[in-house]
Amino acid sequence: MQTGTLAPELEVSRWFNAPAPLTLAALRGRVVLVEAFQMLCPGCVSHGLPQAQRVRQVFHREDVAVIGLHTVFEHHAAMTPVALEAFLHEYRIDFPVGVDTPSAESPIPRTMAAYGMRGTPTLLLVDRAGRLRQHHFGQVEDLVLGAQIAMLAAEPAPIEAMTGAACNVDGGCD
Amino acid sequence: MQTGTLAPELEVSRWFNAPAPLTLAALRGRVVLVEAFQMLCPGCVSHGLPQAQRVRQVFHREDVAVIGLHTVFEHHAAMTPVALEAFLHEYRIDFPVGVDTPSAESPIPRTMAAYGMRGTPTLLLVDRAGRLRQHHFGQVEDLVLGAQIAMLAAEPAPIEAMTGAACNVDGGCD
Amino acid sequence: MQTGTLAPELEVSRWFNAPAPLTLAALRGRVVLVEAFQMLCPGCVSHGLPQAQRVRQVFHREDVAVIGLHTVFEHHAAMTPVALEAFLHEYRIDFPVGVDTPSAESPIPRTMAAYGMRGTPTLLLVDRAGRLRQHHFGQVEDLVLGAQIAMLAAEPAPIEAMTGAACNVDGGCD
Amino acid sequence: MQTGTLAPELEVSRWFNAPAPLTLAALRGRVVLVEAFQMLCPGCVSHGLPQAQRVRQVFHREDVAVIGLHTVFEHHAAMTPVALEAFLHEYRIDFPVGVDTPSAESPIPRTMAAYGMRGTPTLLLVDRAGRLRQHHFGQVEDLVLGAQIAMLAAEPAPIEAMTGAACNVDGGCD
Numbered sequence: 153m154q155t156g157t158l159a160p161e162l163e164v165s166r167w168f169n170a171p172a173p174l175t176l177a178a179l180r181g182r183v184v185l186v187e188a189f190q191m192l193c194p195g196c197v198s199h200g201l202p203q204a205q206r207v208r209q210v211f212h213r214e215d216v217a218v219i220g221l222h223t224v225f226e227h228h229a230a231m232t233p234v235a236l237e238a239f240l241h242e243y244r245i246d247f248p249v250g251v252d253t254p255s256a257e258s259p260i261p262r263t264m265a266a267y268g269m270r271g272t273p274t275l276l277l278v279d280r281a282g283r284l285r286q287h288h289f290g291q292v293e294d295l296v297l298g299a300q301i302a303m304l305a306a307e308p309a310p311i312e313a314m315t316g317a318a319c320n321v322d323g324g325c326d
Numbered sequence: 327m328q329t330g331t332l333a334p335e336l337e338v339s340r341w342f343n344a345p346a347p348l349t350l351a352a353l354r355g356r357v358v359l360v361e362a363f364q365m366l367c368p369g370c371v372s373h374g375l376p377q378a379q380r381v382r383q384v385f386h387r388e389d390v391a392v393i394g395l396h397t398v399f400e401h402h403a404a405m406t407p408v409a410l411e412a413f414l415h416e417y418r419i420d421f422p423v424g425v426d427t428p429s430a431e432s433p434i435p436r437t438m439a440a441y442g443m444r445g446t447p448t449l450l451l452v453d454r455a456g457r458l459r460q461h462h463f464g465q466v467e468d469l470v471l472g473a474q475i476a477m478l479a480a481e482p483a484p485i486e487a488m489t490g491a492a493c494n495v496d497g498g499c500d
Numbered sequence: 501m502q503t504g505t506l507a508p509e510l511e512v513s514r515w516f517n518a519p520a521p522l523t524l525a526a527l528r529g530r531v532v533l534v535e536a537f538q539m540l541c542p543g544c545v546s547h548g549l550p551q552a553q554r555v556r557q558v559f560h561r562e563d564v565a566v567i568g569l570h571t572v573f574e575h576h577a578a579m580t581p582v583a584l585e586a587f588l589h590e591y592r593i594d595f596p597v598g599v600d601t602p603s604a605e606s607p608i609p610r611t612m613a614a615y616g617m618r619g620t621p622t623l624l625l626v627d628r629a630g631r632l633r634q635h636h637f638g639q640v641e642d643l644v645l646g647a648q649i650a651m652l653a654a655e656p657a658p659i660e661a662m663t664g665a666a667c668n669v670d671g672g673c674d
Numbered sequence: 675m676q677t678g679t680l681a682p683e684l685e686v687s688r689w690f691n692a693p694a695p696l697t698l699a700a701l702r703g704r705v706v707l708v709e710a711f712q713m714l715c716p717g718c719v720s721h722g723l724p725q726a727q728r729v730r731q732v733f734h735r736e737d738v739a740v741i742g743l744h745t746v747f748e749h750h751a752a753m754t755p756v757a758l759e760a761f762l763h764e765y766r767i768d769f770p771v772g773v774d775t776p777s778a779e780s781p782i783p784r785t786m787a788a789y790g791m792r793g794t795p796t797l798l799l800v801d802r803a804g805r806l807r808q809h810h811f812g813q814v815e816d817l818v819l820g821a822q823i824a825m826l827a828a829e830p831a832p833i834e835a836m837t838g839a840a841c842n843v844d845g846g847c848d
Binding site for chain 1 (some may be wrong): 366367368371372400401403404405406409411412413415416417445
Binding site (some may be wrong): 540541542545546573575577578579580582583585586587589590591 | 714715716719720748749752753754756757759760761763764765770
């Protein structure tokens with residue numbers, strides 16, 4: 153999907169390291185970094201996940217939320233939720249991680265398909281207004297990522313996010 | 327168990343990357359490096375397994391055999407044989423890897439218990455005569471490991487190994 | 501000296517990799533990264549200078565100028581201009597590097613003293629209006645540095661810099 | 675020069691980190707690692723010299739002597755003895771380092787020419803009997819180097835070295 157348009161909502165079947173389910177809608181007002189990974193993807197383990205952890209330590213949490221998304225598109229029998237839980241424990245990953253909801257028709261899980269991700273690691277940046285602004289497949293340098301996050305964090309939050317009263321006509325409130 | 331004495335035989339429930347089951351007895355005459363690991367152990371992934379792969383490339387295979395041993399003592403539901411198979415594929419590990427046989431009474435698998443291993447990664451060196459000569463828990467430097475392997479490889483093979491006719495009184499031959 | 505105030509002009513006795521002498525005044529309108537280093541400082545060689553080179557590759561040169569400053573405060577007989585020239589050649593450093601003018605009274609060269617630098621590596625960021633905005637001694641993470649540079653680059657240039665006609669009442673023009 | 679033959683004596687104009695001049699002859703009985711480097715050679719700084727320091731820490735000094743040799747063949751005005759002294763101090767190199775004697779006729783210093791070295795870093799291994807056994811130009815892996823040193827250290831020392839009374843028929847003693 154195109155950057156600049158509203159980021160599709162995450163479709164998550166289970167959350168780890170989160171007291172309650174997370175949605176992009178509820179995170180409106182903050183920049184959101186979504187690190188899409190597979191626990192058996194070497195580039196995710198050596199590069200993507202450590203980078204996401206560094207982002208979490210460097211930026212204030214009221215400005216930038218870091219979320220992992222386990223987008224399993226191969227070796228489904230190996231990368232189960234129970235395996236993921238052990239992985240998160242052993243690798244000391246303490247930010248919220250959602251399991252991308254498997255699809256009935258395809259090996260590609262739902263959120264991965266909605267964003268048209270090409271593989272893992274994929275890093276998404278969603279702005280304070282909920283729009284997808286960056287979509288990186290593979291490695292992105294820390295210098296570049298730091299600059300992109302800072303630019304998004306410097307943008308004003310949308311009014312409804314600042315007031316904390318974003319409600320829809322059908323009655324749902326964030 | 328003590329170094330210098332005969333290395334207990336590996337108890338393996340399943341092999342990967344091996345056309346047939348391997349035994350230390352059948353490898354008599356060669357130095358054997360056993361890399362005991364768990365697929366979700368960060369130190370194994372970042373240090374132990376890459377080091378075992380370097381050993382395999384540097385030393386001649388007729389001198390030194392490199393074997394992995396999946397010694398799962400925690401997160402058993404996560405580190406199943408099917409998960410291990412995906413892991414070996416994704417991390418491009420092509421030397422033989424055996425699954426240490428689970429124990430009915432303990433979370434510690436059988437070979438791990440027989441050697442008294444303290445955790446993972448553990449690196450064992452078995453000499454040409456089948457005796458355990460080094461038992462490293464944690465990281466060992468390449469300079470030290472290279473020296474230890476070379477010293478063992480320089481020792482003469484036992485006569486039966488050289489002739490390839492190591493038979494026991496009860497009729498079994500290697 | 502304090503961040504937020506006008507950055508003191510560089511006092512340079514000799515330039516390398518520059519067709520003509522550079523001044524902060526002439527760079528007004530751009531963000532300027534000054535990497536203060538000594539060629540025999542291990543942290544400069546392993547961290548500071550490679551980081552400055554990465555900044556040069558990531559950011560547009562019309563936005564961000566990268567300058568090295570050889571601030572020799574020890575081993576003066578070893579780190580001469582002729583030694584520096586060989587160093588820049590061997591380490592493939594191709595951004596402009598100025599030699600901080602030695603002081604007659606102190607081992608600390610003049611620009612280093614004017615900025616109150618504590619040692620090397622020191623990284624300075626000067627904004628488009630010529631004000632010192634960041635002063636890092638030691639290592640700074642790429643994520644942090646990328647964010648700081650991006651924020652400064654996003655600030656509007658001062659009017660005189662944009663018009664390219666910054667002249668003073670006493671007749672001097674940048 | 676060929677490996678297996680007697681290693682030419684070092685021609686050194688000045689020593690650092692050594693109470694008295696060193697000679698290969700006086701080191702007979704020990705394995706000698708000679709790390710030939712230039713202080714402004716990036717591969718020497720990042721790989722060769724740290725490796726030599728690791729060797730010094732891993733092997734016993736009565737078995738293996740580690741010596742640096744500053745073989746300046748370019749940028750002679752930059753890599754002077756006074757510059758080398760500052761370099762050794764800043765990089766915390768504490769093993770003995772000799773300055774290869776400059777040649778009157780060539781930019782290649784004398785020991786470098788005698789051994790036919792192709793550049794820096796070059797690592798030489800001399801056995802207990804004083805014969806050149808390995809000559810590596812560029813990088814050599816720790817696993818390989820550890821094995822080569824161990825094999826040489828395992829060879830018996832020549833009788834004269836063991837007795838410490840190596841004298842020649844013409845009256846010279848080591």
